Amino acid sequence: MSKLFPTQEIGSLKKPADMLKKVKDPNVSDEEKIKVRNDAAISNIKTLEDIGLDIVYDGEVRRVEMYEEPVRYVDGFEFAGRVRSWDNKYYNKARVVGPVAFKQNFHAEEFNFVKENSNRELKVPITGAYTLADWSYDEHYKSKDELVLALAKNVVRPLVKDLVGLGAKIIQIDEPAATTHPAEMDIFRESINESVKGIDAKFVVHACFSGNDYQALAPQMPEIKAQQYTLEFANRDTWKEGLDDDSRKGFQVLKLFKEHGFEGEIGIGVSDVHVNEIESPELIRDRILYAAKALGDPTKVYVNPDCGLRTRTREVSFDKIRSMVKGAELARKATS
Amino acid sequence: MISSYTFGIYPRSEELIEATRKNTENLASLVQSETDGYITAQKNANLGFISDPLLKWDDIYRPFSNLASVNLSSLNRIYEMNTFYRILSFDGPNFINGDNVVQSNLDSSLPRNKTVAIPEPFTFAECHTSKEFKTKEDFTMNLAKMLRAEINSLVESGFEVIQLLAPSIAYNKEVDFGIVSDALKIITDGLNAKTILHTYFGDVSTKIESLLGLPVSGLGFDITTTPTSSIEKHSFSDKILTVGIINSFNTAIEKPQECIKQIDEINAKTKPKESYVSNNFDLEYIPKEFAMNKISVLGEIARGAKDV
Numbered sequence: 001m002s003k004l005f006p007t008q009e010i011g012s013l014k015k016p017a018d019m020l021k022k023v024k025d026p027n028v029s030d031e032e033k034i035k036v037r038n039d040a041a042i043s044n045i046k047t048l049e050d051i052g053l054d055i056v057y058d059g060e061v062r063r064v065e066m067y068e069e070p071v072r073y074v075d076g077f078e079f080a081g082r083v084r085s086w087d088n089k090y091y092n093k094a095r096v097v098g099p100v101a102f103k104q105n106f107h108a109e110e111f112n113f114v115k116e117n118s119n120r121e122l123k124v125p126i127t128g129a130y131t132l133a134d135w136s137y138d139e140h141y142k143s144k145d146e147l148v149l150a151l152a153k154n155v156v157r158p159l160v161k162d163l164v165g166l167g168a169k170i171i172q173i174d175e176p177a178a179t180t181h182p183a184e185m186d187i188f189r190e191s192i193n194e195s196v197k198g199i200d201a202k203f204v205v206h207a208c209f210s211g212n213d214y215q216a217l218a219p220q221m222p223e224i225k226a227q228q229y230t231l232e233f234a235n236r237d238t239w240k241e242g243l244d245d246d247s248r249k250g251f252q253v254l255k256l257f258k259e260h261g262f263e264g265e266i267g268i269g270v271s272d273v274h275v276n277e278i279e280s281p282e283l284i285r286d287r288i289l290y291a292a293k294a295l296g297d298p299t300k301v302y303v304n305p306d307c308g309l310r311t312r313t314r315e316v317s318f319d320k321i322r323s324m325v326k327g328a329e330l331a332r333k334a335t336s
Numbered sequence: 337m338i339s340s341y342t343f344g345i346y347p348r349s350e351e352l353i354e355a356t357r358k359n360t361e362n363l364a365s366l367v368q369s370e371t372d373g374y375i376t377a378q379k380n381a382n383l384g385f386i387s388d389p390l391l392k393w394d395d396i397y398r399p400f401s402n403l404a405s406v407n408l409s410s411l412n413r414i415y416e417m418n419t420f421y422r423i424l425s426f427d428g429p430n431f432i433n434g435d436n437v438v439q440s441n442l443d444s445s446l447p448r449n450k451t452v453a454i455p456e457p458f459t460f461a462e463c464h465t466s467k468e469f470k471t472k473e474d475f476t477m478n479l480a481k482m483l484r485a486e487i488n489s490l491v492e493s494g495f496e497v498i499q500l501l502a503p504s505i506a507y508n509k510e511v512d513f514g515i516v517s518d519a520l521k522i523i524t525d526g527l528n529a530k531t532i533l534h535t536y537f538g539d540v541s542t543k544i545e546s547l548l549g550l551p552v553s554g555l556g557f558d559i560t561t562t563p564t565s566s567i568e569k570h571s572f573s574d575k576i577l578t579v580g581i582i583n584s585f586n587t588a589i590e591k592p593q594e595c596i597k598q599i600d601e602i603n604a605k606t607k608p609k610e611s612y613v614s615n616n617f618d619l620e621y622i623p624k625e626f627a628m629n630k631i632s633v634l635g636e637i638a639r640g641a642k643d644v
């Protein structure tokens with residue numbers, strides 16, 4: 001993208017309450033449910049465009065969530081039941097009981113709809129092979145490595161290929177589990193490389209922050225066939241404006257990426273998705289400028305929230321994105 | 337036949353998850369009936385010691401949030417799991433004498449042969465924070481004093497075996513076994529109960545010699561992370577050996593005969609003072625249907641293994 005500091009979303013937004021109410025109502029017809037989902041998707045797309053995001057999608061408004069949605073459509077899985085995330089929050093976890101295989105492009109309808117309803121660049125988020133494997137019980141394959149690679153070759157690659165065939169140009173592979181097992185980075189690298197093998201598109205890898213602070217990811221980054229990483233930085237940065245290391249302590253790991261020879265783009269997380277406070281445009285400007293200096297090339301910096309915003313209210317989410325767009329504009333002015 | 341027990345939090349059923357979410361009128365009775373069901377399942381499996389399934393506990397540390405000057409803080413990942421706990425902040429000195437927070441959160445209908453699991457002090461200090469204590473060592477020792485007060489009341493009420501959960505000892509590359517040992521002395525010195533230190537979430541192959549020197553009655557191992565070949569290099573003639581043979585992280589049900597053979601081989605090489613089998617960590621990582629099957633298999637393995 002020719003524009004400096006392009007802005008983008010990571011993926012999920014909180015679903016509109018009125019949409020959820022209607023799609024769960026047995027008295028509402030299937031046609032009406034399709035319409036309310038479409039309306040919600042259009043509302044998200046248009047809101048993100050009006051705020052001024054350069055790269056958009058639909059807030060994943062049609063998806064159950066990032067694990068259960070793809071697993072529903074992949075051969076070899078059977079849901080086992082719910083397992084705790086925290087407190088009384090649970091997710092539906094599946095068993096791998098046979099060879100995993102792609103059945104259908106479960107994001108095709110969603111992608112075609114977004115394509116028809118937006119003129120902006122689109123970034124399609126999909127769940128990566130490593131995370132699908134890590135969050136499942138494996139009763140079929142001999143090792144985790146074998147399952148991860150089977151998912152990469154037989155599920156994610158055909159999905160990506162099909163999406164690219166439909167016109168997708170940017171695919172974001174979501175891998176929240178990747179950084180939680182620092183010792184398994186080799187298989188993570190292989191899983192991404194196998195997932196994108198032979199496919200002509202721009203690939204973005206999104207990995208959440210873990211206690212390891214991307215230390216294990218950094219050496220792998222140049223070897224992974226991704227042009228961009230969208231990563232979390234804001235959630236451990238200070239809220240002080242400034243370009244000094246102490247103020248920008250959440251972003252210092254960027255220097256490590258450069259030291260390890262990574263020369264691609266970084267989508268820097270400038271908004272903490274775990275708090276309701278809105279980062280000021282000036283704070284976001286300084287985070288962007290610091291990142292540009294740390295990477296040594298402002299054209300490598302994309303701007304996004306740390307992660308999907310679905311745990312925030314829609315009002316807070318859009319306010320955060322609005323501030324992010326203003327911060328990017330301030331950073332462009334400061335750089336010109 | 338050898339002895340057996342389970343430890344940690346059991347899975348809530350789908351019905352209980354929904355009832356908890358909606359805070360339904362029948363929530364308390366549902367918790368009780370599911371607790372009774374799990375206790376009955378353990379009895380039916382002839383487990384040597386019976387555990388409360390801890391269905392009311394949101395994580396293994398949560399009852400301690402009821403102590404004086406302890407506050408609930410942010411969520412933190414449980415090691416490399418896709419599950420989170422609430423960090424506790426110990427913001428004053430008033431928690432040290434305990435307040436029977438463990439016992440008051442256990443089911444009163446447990447039989448006489450009962451066991452309970454609580455975190456050991458080193459792991460506890462690694463997973464939580466304190467504004468009161470300046471050093472990790474100081475924090476660890478004061479947590480040990482609090483845990484001793486809790487354990488004293490548990491032992492007085494008849495708990496014969498206390499499981500001490502030590503995942504941080506397994507997970508952390510560097511462990512100060514001097515601190516671990518000093519803290520455990522506070523807990524076990526003169527205690528009239530068996531204490532078994534459970535390691536999981538990491539391979540302790542290189543730490544077994546240090547573990548054997550700790551002042552506890554026995555050691556428990558997760559054999560999905562610590563290979564049995566490492567355990568078999570050591571003598572357990574002065575220690576109870578618990579093998580975490582039931583994998584709480586996979587729905588595949590263990591084959592009893594293969595497990596019995598494996599336990600007999602381990603015991604033949606390690607010659608433990610006493611031999612127990614258990615799960616490797618909390619059964620809540622699998623749904624209820626699978627947990628129930630695994631409890632039954634655990635009993636079958638214990639009955640089939642040769643006495644030591």
